[in-house]
Amino acid sequence: MITIRKELFEDIDAIRQINEEAFGQSLEADIVDALRVDCVEFLSFVAEVDGKVVGYILFTPVLIETDGEGIEGAGLAPMAVLPEYQRQGVGSMLVEEGLRFLQETGCPFVVVLGHAHYYPRFGFEPASRYDIRSEWAVPDDSFMIMIFDESQFSGISGVARYRPEFSE
Numbered sequence: 001m002i003t004i005r006k007e008l009f010e011d012i013d014a015i016r017q018i019n020e021e022a023f024g025q026s027l028e029a030d031i032v033d034a035l036r037v038d039c040v041e042f043l044s045f046v047a048e049v050d051g052k053v054v055g056y057i058l059f060t061p062v063l064i065e066t067d068g069e070g071i072e073g074a075g076l077a078p079m080a081v082l083p084e085y086q087r088q089g090v091g092s093m094l095v096e097e098g099l100r101f102l103q104e105t106g107c108p109f110v111v112v113l114g115h116a117h118y119y120p121r122f123g124f125e126p127a128s129r130y131d132i133r134s135e136w137a138v139p140d141d142s143f144m145i146m147i148f149d150e151s152q153f154s155g156i157s158g159v160a161r162y163r164p165e166f167s168e
């Protein structure tokens, strides 16, 4: 059985290992550890299968800069599932639980930079449809957005900025 719950202190080593194994490098694990220290709005969930932590998802603040004021939502990154547990629905449950939580708590939007084949199934669409761009040079269809509150989006367009830890 797959269970999704918030990250706890005792999950930290397992989360590092999941990110390292899923991505095959330590970059994403390092970013997560740096954000855990400094990012107050750090929102993360783990997936457990039979009591073992096998999947991870993180949401951190993203600011869309517009003329005048900006609008703050969330960015999904990174997400990872241990290779031997992939393609069993674990990643989907992590995304769905994270989005449900963010919508319920009033977050206006979520952006993701990722596989254009994977994220549209959850309702993500290319951010370029709203004239919202990534701060990095990435393929148009890989930078996606889910807008929960359209009313806050009138006149909003511009560059979506993640926490600086993602660029360092």
Ligand SMILES: CC(C)(COP(=O)(O)OP(=O)(O)OC[C@H]1O[C@@H](n2cnc3c(N)ncnc32)[C@H](O)[C@@H]1OP(=O)(O)O)[C@@H](O)C(=O)NCCC(=O)NCCS
Pocket (backbone or CB within 6 Å): 022, 023, 078, 079, 080, 081, 082, 085, 086, 087, 088, 089, 090, 091, 092, 093, 113, 114, 115, 117, 118
């Ligand atoms: C992406 C990831 C988190 C998905 O987790 P998961 O538990 O396998 O996901 P689910 O079982 O819910 O969904 C499986 C789907 O993901 C798709 N998928 C997995 N990896 C993919 C990839 N690299 N590119 C495109 N699609 C991918 C599969 O094709 C499958 O799609 P299907 O249902 O049409 O066959 C996992 O594959 C992973 O950890 N990958 C390595 C790290 C990574 O790339 N993270 C995402 C960064 S945006």
